[in-house]
Amino acid sequence: GEDVEQSLFLSVREGDSSVINCTYTDSSSTYLYWYKQEPGAGLQLLTYIFSNMDMKQDQRLTVLLNKKDKHLSLRIADTQTGDSAIYFCAVGGGNKLTFGTGTQLKVEL
Amino acid sequence: DAGVIQSPRHEVTEMGQEVTLRCKPISGHNSLFWYRQTMMRGLELLIYFNNNVPIDDSGMPEDRFSAKMPNASFSTLKIQPSEPRDSAVYFCASVDRGEQYFGPGTRLTVT
Numbered sequence: 001g002e003d004v005e006q007s008l009f010l011s012v013r014e015g016d017s018s019v020i021n022c023t024y025t026d027s028s029s030t031y032l033y034w035y036k037q038e039p040g041a042g043l044q045l046l047t048y049i050f051s052n053m054d055m056k057q058d059q060r061l062t063v064l065l066n067k068k069d070k071h072l073s074l075r076i077a078d079t080q081t082g083d084s085a086i087y088f089c090a091v092g093g094g095n096k097l098t099f100g101t102g103t104q105l106k107v108e109l
Numbered sequence: 110d111a112g113v114i115q116s117p118r119h120e121v122t123e124m125g126q127e128v129t130l131r132c133k134p135i136s137g138h139n140s141l142f143w144y145r146q147t148m149m150r151g152l153e154l155l156i157y158f159n160n161n162v163p164i165d166d167s168g169m170p171e172d173r174f175s176a177k178m179p180n181a182s183f184s185t186l187k188i189q190p191s192e193p194r195d196s197a198v199y200f201c202a203s204v205d206r207g208e209q210y211f212g213p214g215t216r217l218t219v220t
Contacts, residue, residue, distance in 0.1 A: 031207050042113075042200055042211030043152075088152065095140045095159070095204045099152045 002026040004091055004100040011106045018076040020103045022089035027070060029091040034063065034074045037086045037102070046074075046087075081107045113203050113212035121218045127189040130215045133182055134203030142209065143176055143186050144200045152200075158184065191219045 003025045012018045024032075030051045035043040049056045049063045049072075056063045062075040072089055084107045090097040114133040122128055134141050142157040156166040161178045169176070173192070178184040188195055198216050202209040 033208075035211075040213075042213050043202075043209075044211070045208055048208070090209075092207075095142075095207060095209075096154070096157065096165070097209060098154075101151045 002029070002091060002098040004089060004098050006087075006089060006100040006103045008101065009104050009106070011108060012079050013108050014079060014081060016079055018074075018079045018083065018105055018107075020074045020076075020087050020089075020105065022072040022074075022100050024070050024072065024089075024091045024098075024100075026091065026098075027067070028093065030093040031091070031097075032063075032065060032072050033090040033097065034061075035088040035090060035099075037088065039085075043088060076105075079105075079107050081109070083107055113201060113210055115199075115201055115212035115215050117215060118213060119216045119218075121220065122191055123220055124192055125190045126219075127187065128191045128195075128217060128219075130186040130188075130199050130201075130217070132184045132186070132201035132212060134184070134201070135205070135210055136182065138203035138205045138210070139181070140204035141178060141184050142202045142204065143184070144202065145197045146200060146214070147197045155186070155199075188217075191217075193219045195219050 033048040034046045037043045060077045064073045086102040088102045089100045116131045143155040146152045155168045156176045158178045176186045198214045200214045202211045
């Protein structure tokens with residue numbers, strides 16, 4: 001089955017850019033998502049990219065997709081303390097998604 | 110819309126007791142997923158429904174777990190009997206055009 005991997009932790013200073021990386025194994029995945037989970041809450045969809053795109057920008061968020069290497073990244077510009085959360089990448093086609101392990105982002109002052 | 114609603118938000122029960130978790134999906138969404146989240150295993154898909162029909166229950170850990178979706182606006186996940194290793198946060202998510210909308214989760218503690 002699909003395998004989706006992320007590094008577990010990332011620490012950045014407020015105002016810096018954060019880059020969260022994700023690798024996956026199934027090249028047939030048509031949709032690739034980024035979700036954010038704040039403490040005590042469910043996952044919230046942040047953004048997504050279709051597999052036929054290389055990049056998508058949405059305000060402070062930039063998603064890059066390298067299909068050849070099966071690598072997805074999420075860049076958060078001007079990271080704020082409110083961005084501290086766990087970030088999950090998820091890939092799939094249709095309704096079923098495979099989620100990564102999540103990357104805990106810590107933003108330090 | 111109020112989003113996906115789950116109840117209860119917290120449940121503490123003793124080993125051996127029956128536990129029922131409830132989910133109300135967003136109106137008009139035709140797919141519903143149940144997940145379990147733990148520190149050790151991350152987010153695991155337990156089962157999902159399309160148009161109230163169970164499609165894939167391969168993630169259900171054992172026969173103690175069962176899920177139903179009697180209509181488009183309600184689903185339950187039942188654990189009978191519960192065990193301490195079932196302690197986790199259980200999420201349900203409803204789906205619209207491939208995008209999953211998660212509920213706030215039920216934190217289950219089995220002592």
